[in-house]
Amino acid sequence: MRIGELSKQCGIPVETIRYYEKEGLIPAPPRSASGYREYSKASMSFLSFIQSAKAVGFSLKECRNLLSIFVTRDAHTCAEVKDLSEQKLEDLQTQMQALANMHQTLKAISDACCGGDESAANCAILNKFEGSET
């Protein structure tokens, strides 16, 4: 299968597949006589692995680590993999908490504003931004 076909199958742009190869996420496939990449179905596992891991918040760098564990999984433990998952779960919660804090703060600021058609000369939101130690 050539790169265009693989791209269609997994919904990842051709350039992105080549980019992943360059970044060492997926192995370089064999080439045809004319230099075209020739992929097997196994290549799709790698790409769907990346898609899945990205979808739950892993960075490409982290995907690369996960993939390298995956290909040598006999030499790794479940504990190791689960640790990475749980670390990421914590990351996600930390990020959610940060957003929640921003939301709460902004909500309080926003609620103090009348939102009317009068001039913003004394707008509570602008005043808060100017003066407070938010």
Added chain:
Amino acid sequence: MRIGELSKQCGIPVETIRYYEKEGLIPAPPRSASGYREYSKASMSFLSFIQSAKAVGFSLKECRNLLSIFVTRDAHTCAEVKDLSEQKLEDLQTQMQALANMHQTLKAISDACCGGDESAANCAILNKFEGSET
């Protein structure tokens, strides 16, 4: 006040202050005979405005808009300012929802793994990443 002093007062690096000026967030201050920027206390309002707005999730571009409204606030309405706040509140919620979805998905995947010291050859997490349409 020179830039180093201003930097110390508001806790923003000197380079960042110059960067904000270049990006049009803060007005260019007058210069001394030798070309040094001379700031007044009013400059601190702008910087703390930026800090506050950034802290609740506004991008620098959005900060620039907010600041331009701020400096001409007599010609703007509370409604306009509040609309921007509420839009940002929605943004934050959307981002939180996205993170919550990731967290939920990863939690389910992670929970399926024993986390033990045995080989990851059949690790549920790796299997999910490889095979599923998460």
Added chain:
DNA sequence: ATAAACCCTGAAGTTAGCTATAGGGTCAAG
């Protein structure tokens, strides 16, 4: 008067994850 600490500009580098461009070779259909 000299050294440390400060200031200036303009340009380039950083991170992440691509996307686009230039310039060229290959393959399949009609």
Added chain:
DNA sequence: CTTGACCCTATAGCTAACTTCAGGGTTTAT
């Protein structure tokens, strides 16, 4: 046999928000 779709490489560009660097002038304290 040529046209269009496909493939290749290497390099540059994109966004965001800075940070660093190179090279040079100024102020302040001793």
